[in-house]
Amino acid sequence: MIALQARRSHRVERIALLGLRIAAAIVILAMASLLLYLAFEGTKTFFVDRFSLFAFLFSPTFAVDSNHPGAAVFIVGTLAVTVFAIAIGGPFGIAVGIFLAEIAPTRMTHVLKPAIEVMVGIPSVVYGWLGLTLLVPLIRTHTTSPSGFGLAAAGIVLSIMILPTVITLSEDAFRSLPTSLKEGSLALGATRWQTITRVLLPSAASGLAVALILGIARAVGETLAIQMVIGNATQFPAGIFAPTASLTTEIVTDMPGATQGTLLEHALFSMAFLLLLIAMVLIVLVRLALRRRS
Amino acid sequence: MAVTAPSARSVAATGSVRARKITNAVATVILWVMASSIIVMLALFVLYMVYLGWHALTPAFLFGTPKETSAGGGIGPEIFNSFYILVLTLFFTVPTAVAAGVYLQEYARPGTFRSAVQFSAESLATIPSIVMGLFGLLVFVYLFRWHFSALGGALTLTLLNLPALMRVTQEALSSVPDTLREASMALGGTKWQTITRVVLPSAIGRLTTGIVLIAGRIFGETAALIFTAGLSVPYNNPYALDLINLPHETLAVHLWYTHSESIVPDVDRIGNGSALVLLIMVLLFNVAARVLGRQLTKRFTGRVS
Amino acid sequence: MTETPQSFVVPAPPATGPMTDKITAENVDVFYGSFQAIKNASLAMKSEHVTALIGPSGCGKSTFLRALDRMHDLTPGARVEGTILLDGEDIYGADADPVVIRHRIGMVFQRPNPFPKTIYENVVYGPRIHGERSKAKLDEAAERALRQAALWDEVKDRLHRSALDLSGGQQQRLCIARAVALNPEVILMDEPASALDPIATSKIEDLIGQLTEQFTVVIVTHSMQQAARISDFTAFFHLGEIVETGPTNQIFTHPKEKRTEDYITGRFG
Numbered sequence: 001m002i003a004l005q006a007r008r009s010h011r012v013e014r015i016a017l018l019g020l021r022i023a024a025a026i027v028i029l030a031m032a033s034l035l036l037y038l039a040f041e042g043t044k045t046f047f048v049d050r051f052s053l054f055a056f057l058f059s060p061t062f063a064v065d066s067n068h069p070g071a072a073v074f075i076v077g078t079l080a081v082t083v084f085a086i087a088i089g090g091p092f093g094i095a096v097g098i099f100l101a102e103i104a105p106t107r108m109t110h111v112l113k114p115a116i117e118v119m120v121g122i123p124s125v126v127y128g129w130l131g132l133t134l135l136v137p138l139i140r141t142h143t144t145s146p147s148g149f150g151l152a153a154a155g156i157v158l159s160i161m162i163l164p165t166v167i168t169l170s171e172d173a174f175r176s177l178p179t180s181l182k183e184g185s186l187a188l189g190a191t192r193w194q195t196i197t198r199v200l201l202p203s204a205a206s207g208l209a210v211a212l213i214l215g216i217a218r219a220v221g222e223t224l225a226i227q228m229v230i231g232n233a234t235q236f237p238a239g240i241f242a243p244t245a246s247l248t249t250e251i252v253t254d255m256p257g258a259t260q261g262t263l264l265e266h267a268l269f270s271m272a273f274l275l276l277l278i279a280m281v282l283i284v285l286v287r288l289a290l291r292r293r294s
Numbered sequence: 295m296a297v298t299a300p301s302a303r304s305v306a307a308t309g310s311v312r313a314r315k316i317t318n319a320v321a322t323v324i325l326w327v328m329a330s331s332i333i334v335m336l337a338l339f340v341l342y343m344v345y346l347g348w349h350a351l352t353p354a355f356l357f358g359t360p361k362e363t364s365a366g367g368g369i370g371p372e373i374f375n376s377f378y379i380l381v382l383t384l385f386f387t388v389p390t391a392v393a394a395g396v397y398l399q400e401y402a403r404p405g406t407f408r409s410a411v412q413f414s415a416e417s418l419a420t421i422p423s424i425v426m427g428l429f430g431l432l433v434f435v436y437l438f439r440w441h442f443s444a445l446g447g448a449l450t451l452t453l454l455n456l457p458a459l460m461r462v463t464q465e466a467l468s469s470v471p472d473t474l475r476e477a478s479m480a481l482g483g484t485k486w487q488t489i490t491r492v493v494l495p496s497a498i499g500r501l502t503t504g505i506v507l508i509a510g511r512i513f514g515e516t517a518a519l520i521f522t523a524g525l526s527v528p529y530n531n532p533y534a535l536d537l538i539n540l541p542h543e544t545l546a547v548h549l550w551y552t553h554s555e556s557i558v559p560d561v562d563r564i565g566n567g568s569a570l571v572l573l574i575m576v577l578l579f580n581v582a583a584r585v586l587g588r589q590l591t592k593r594f595t596g597r598v599s
Numbered sequence: 600m601t602e603t604p605q606s607f608v609v610p611a612p613p614a615t616g617p618m619t620d621k622i623t624a625e626n627v628d629v630f631y632g633s634f635q636a637i638k639n640a641s642l643a644m645k646s647e648h649v650t651a652l653i654g655p656s657g658c659g660k661s662t663f664l665r666a667l668d669r670m671h672d673l674t675p676g677a678r679v680e681g682t683i684l685l686d687g688e689d690i691y692g693a694d695a696d697p698v699v700i701r702h703r704i705g706m707v708f709q710r711p712n713p714f715p716k717t718i719y720e721n722v723v724y725g726p727r728i729h730g731e732r733s734k735a736k737l738d739e740a741a742e743r744a745l746r747q748a749a750l751w752d753e754v755k756d757r758l759h760r761s762a763l764d765l766s767g768g769q770q771q772r773l774c775i776a777r778a779v780a781l782n783p784e785v786i787l788m789d790e791p792a793s794a795l796d797p798i799a800t801s802k803i804e805d806l807i808g809q810l811t812e813q814f815t816v817v818i819v820t821h822s823m824q825q826a827a828r829i830s831d832f833t834a835f836f837h838l839g840e841i842v843e844t845g846p847t848n849q850i851f852t853h854p855k856e857k858r859t860e861d862y863i864t865g866r867f868g
Contacts, residue, residue, distance in 0.1 A: 013485060017486075020396055030456070031413075038428070096325070100329070103326075108329070112329055112332065119332075121514070123514025125549050130342075130569075221425075223422065223423065248424050251428070276425050280417060282420060283413075283416055471712075473712040478728075480701055482697075483724075487728045594716075
């Protein structure tokens with residue numbers, strides 16, 4: 001006889017589903033509270049301390065004692081170090097991604113991919129330490145830089161750190177292309193390199209855009225590795241070997257000393273909120289790029 | 295250059311074809327060099343760290359307590375704290391992320407709720423860890439008044455790693471073919487029975503690999519812990535298990551601290567040793583992830599796959 | 600009213616009467632979104648006999664089959680209308696529980712889909728999820744089911760090895776054993792031998808003949824020869840409709856509809 005009443009297993013089913021939904025809701029809750037709380041704390045600089053938003057974003061002076069925390073120095077620092085990193089790490093990463101997807105024989109892949117995984121696993125503070133002990137002295141001895149700390153050191157360390165991200169996503173972008181594309185090109189007598197540059201690269205463009213955007217996101221958000229080698233000088237980068245600072249390094253340098261409720265503390269939170277907004281803009285860009293793919 | 299047709303009976307390469315093939319060969323060589331340089335660079339880093347840090351790994355170092363102003367400090371409590379916070383974080387992250395991942399992958403229908411969850415996860419994933427650390431500062435240190443605490447650090451790290459573990463879960467689940475779900479349902483299984491008895495066991499290998507790899511990342515996390523778990527260990531009780539009100543500096547944070555704030559004279563020795571220990575842990579986690587993944591797949595599904 | 604728990608060890612008692620209508624479909628429509636895959640299908644499938652569903656590819660045979668154990672519930676956007684009766688009760692009725700229905704109506708799929716577990720665990724999966732815990736009873740059920748699927752002799756010494764190590768034909772017989780372990784009343788088979796080689800196919804066909812001693816079998820097949828060999832009744836599908844049904848002999852020797860005759864004589868399909 002077909003049962004006329006709910007079985008015990010259906011009750012288990014309902015409870016389980018409720019539990020799963022709660023877990024999913026926690027994710028939303030976390031993000032929402034993060035956004036709201038940081039917005040609340042991060043806008044105190046403008047609403048409570050009455051500092052002008054325009055000045056915060058564009059004033060080149062960061063002097064807390066005179067109540068003038070202009071963050072332009074750090075914004076430029078973040079921009080500079082990010083551009084440096086993506087200028088090196090971007091093309092390099094895409095190239096290795098192409099290599100993995102189209103050229104590498106299996107034995108090479110078996111060595112390279114675990115190597116990349118290890119690179120991902122290395123903590124950022126270790127990269128910073130490597131930069132400190134290996135790279136900075138090198139720069140000091142071989143270039144005009146007096147201390148070795150500066151934009152170049154930070155940029156190089158950062159470009160190495162974003163490599164795994166760019167490589168893996170580029171490789172995915174190429175692997176997801178239909179093989180008929182490659183076959184068609186080769187069948188017409190093109191060399192492999194011509195196929196890659198003329199057919200595969202353009203087709204994988206949106207996937208590569210995603211790789212670059214996420215590489216940029218990683219670069220913008222990196223803190224400690226940069227902080228250990230950038231010199232932490234509150235000045236615009238005078239040259240690529242000059243010490244400077246970025247939004248993230250400034251936060252981690254000055255926050256331990258900042259007292260709750262002061263202008264400095266509020267300004268640092270405003271910088272954090274700015275970083276949050278930049279991250280969200282990057283996500284929107286990624287979604288746009290993905291939409292263009294399909 | 296105009297494309298010249300090959301002569302009627304010849305299949306040999308003409309001039310322009312040769313040029314293209316040279317470009318191809320040169321490009322291939324360049325790419326090989328670039329790829330190999332990564333391997334070489336990594337090998338150099340590892341060798342360098344081993345060379346510098348090897349002699350620092352004495353028992354006194356590995357189990358001793360850190361010193362504030364004099365030489366001879368150790369990293370025992372820091373290593374303990376790294377594991378302690380790791381376990382705490384996984385305790386919160388794994389159930390939540392796996393549950394949310396199962397929900398998204400197996401149950402959720404397209405709609406506002408699902409989009410909200412996915413967007414939140416993507417956003418959380420892109421947030422810089424320092425920003426997350428400041429959020430932890432606001433909530434756990436200030437608002438909840440826990441001061442520096444292991445629990446605050448663990449909860450902050452949970453938020454940081456939720457998206458990654460959710461993605462691992464979803465990918466592990468999607469690697470299970472639909473025909474297995476169909477078979478279970480056709481035998482009268484409920485959705486929940488199908489997930490717990492067929493889908494999750496089949497996916498457990500990949501899931502575990504992902505979890506262990508994420509654990510490795512948690513072990514090395516720094517920026518989010520500086521303002522939540524603190525920069526020191528309690529002087530009179532360095533291995534304290536207190537969840538709140540006591541700072542719990544981890545090894546990664548300690549490495550940063552010795553090179554930026556600390557004033558002890560043997561900064562280099564501590565730094566080299568700490569870096570090497572961190573590297574060893576990363577490698578161990580990587581290997582463990584693979585081995586465990588394979589073992590679990592074999593135990594739960596009867597074959598290595 | 601509580602349902603009587605099915606016993607997993609003792610075979611279900613034979614149906615009353617020589618030949619009853621075990622499953623009846625009345626005016627069944629199946630929609631995928633706005634596309635109608637099955638139009639007004641009516642068919643009575645007799646107990647302890649084999650009913651074959653034949654017709655060209657894409658004409659709806661599998662869709663119809665899946666409606667019989669409410670597998671379309673799993674497809675978003677799929678809709679089943681009409682009446683399907685199991686022993687006179689509507690399986691799409693308000694009180695009907697798909698979990699119970701799938702206990703009484705089992706399905707074997709086109710491609711073998713054993714779980715990545717041991718052979719033993721595959722076979723006892725059904726009884727386990729419906730509540731059976733006693734190891735003795737599970738062992739008995741496993742042996743009975745594997746014997747019924749003509750697989751016991753080949754696997755009795757390696758019950759605790761992975762099911763994925765078996766050959767394709769063995770895996771399919773394992774899937775049959777898995778379905779049979781639940782003591783269903785009806786077994787639905789969706790082209791069960793189409794992914795197998797001829798020797799494995801003939802083993803499955805012999806098996807089907809033995810299965811009718813206890814079960815009602817409905818089988819979708821794209822091979823007319825197979826339908827002619829093993830079925831007692833046949834229904835011919837074309838473009839989502841049942842064109843003609845009847846005893847297999849009659850369908851193949853004296854089809855009433857021209858479309859049926861065209862298909863059987865190979866003019867299309």
